Amino acid sequence: MNIYQNYNITELSNLFIENRNYINLEYSYEYCEQIAKKHYENFPVGSILVPQKLRKYFYSIYAFSRLADDIADEDIIEENQKLSILIQLENSIYHIINSNNINNPILLALKDTINTFEIPIEPLIDLIQAFKKDVQFQPPNTWSDVISYCNQSANPVGELILRLFGEYDKENKILSDRICTGLQLINFWQDLSQDFQIGRCYIPIEILEKYKLKFEDNCLIGEIENVNKLLNEIYDYTKNIFDNGKSITKNIKNSRLKLELAAIIIGGTTIFAKIKKLENKILKIRPKITKFELILKLFKINIL
Numbered sequence: 001m002n003i004y005q006n007y008n009i010t011e012l013s014n015l016f017i018e019n020r021n022y023i024n025l026e027y028s029y030e031y032c033e034q035i036a037k038k039h040y041e042n043f044p045v046g047s048i049l050v051p052q053k054l055r056k057y058f059y060s061i062y063a064f065s066r067l068a069d070d071i072a073d074e075d076i077i078e079e080n081q082k083l084s085i086l087i088q089l090e091n092s093i094y095h096i097i098n099s100n101n102i103n104n105p106i107l108l109a110l111k112d113t114i115n116t117f118e119i120p121i122e123p124l125i126d127l128i129q130a131f132k133k134d135v136q137f138q139p140p141n142t143w144s145d146v147i148s149y150c151n152q153s154a155n156p157v158g159e160l161i162l163r164l165f166g167e168y169d170k171e172n173k174i175l176s177d178r179i180c181t182g183l184q185l186i187n188f189w190q191d192l193s194q195d196f197q198i199g200r201c202y203i204p205i206e207i208l209e210k211y212k213l214k215f216e217d218n219c220l221i222g223e224i225e226n227v228n229k230l231l232n233e234i235y236d237y238t239k240n241i242f243d244n245g246k247s248i249t250k251n252i253k254n255s256r257l258k259l260e261l262a263a264i265i266i267g268g269t270t271i272f273a274k275i276k277k278l279e280n281k282i283l284k285i286r287p288k289i290t291k292f293e294l295i296l297k298l299f300k301i302n303i304l
Helices: 025-039 052-073 079-095 105-117 122-135 143-153 155-164 170-190 192-197 205-210 224-243 255-277 279-283 291-300
Strands: 214-216 219-221
Touching: 025 052, 025 105, 052 079, 052 105, 052 122, 052 155, 079 122, 122 143, 122 155, 143 155, 143 170, 155 170, 170 192, 170 224, 170 255, 192 279, 205 224, 224 255, 224 279, 255 279
Parallel strands: none
Antiparallel strands: 214 219
């Protein structure tokens, strides 16, 4: 039975869905699994390195993230309505722990995951805040603005993974944040050409001004020499953050998570090298990494 067919982002932002008397925990996890297997984006739910006993919990968190993302990306919904639905979802998360009347498969599975692993709701709320920022995009003025976004969009995912594997502590959280922020920045630079097409630029305005550049008419305007200097600076900034988190693999006791993190770091390192190799062509071309390239890197690079 395809239980995913009735996916409705407006309904699923509420704790209670009318006319769903068949909801139970097993059904809820199956529902989340179908959402995860349909997408498999931005979360390692599809990895064979995730133990079978943990997968359903990954599915529940992914389904929640996917729902918030779908709300933010829905083309037929106006901005104000998107924000209203995200606020509704946020309120549902605040009330999820104390509610015994949940008739929503995603939120019911999520509540069980939260209770099982004693997960605080703050990382989940941060994710919603990031999606709100996506809906009301504002160009970052400073690096602090960019990092603030990463703290809400990328870093919570790393924290949730650590908590599911029982590897969460203060030091690992710091290192995870650096890896996740570095990956988010690498993704920004990888997607420069695509983001430009929709009028988005994640390069801080203060850095653009430093090199006498402007983002207008969906492109960078200024001397090409200054573009190259700007790219070198944002790459150096990114490398410093990313490299300072790589030692997390030495702290991780779970062998599967250690390998998962190694693969993620190698993937980020590989695509980052491709980005830098393109130089200013990155403004027109989006580089990609193939599975074959990643497998080769996994055999050749030792970061464990």
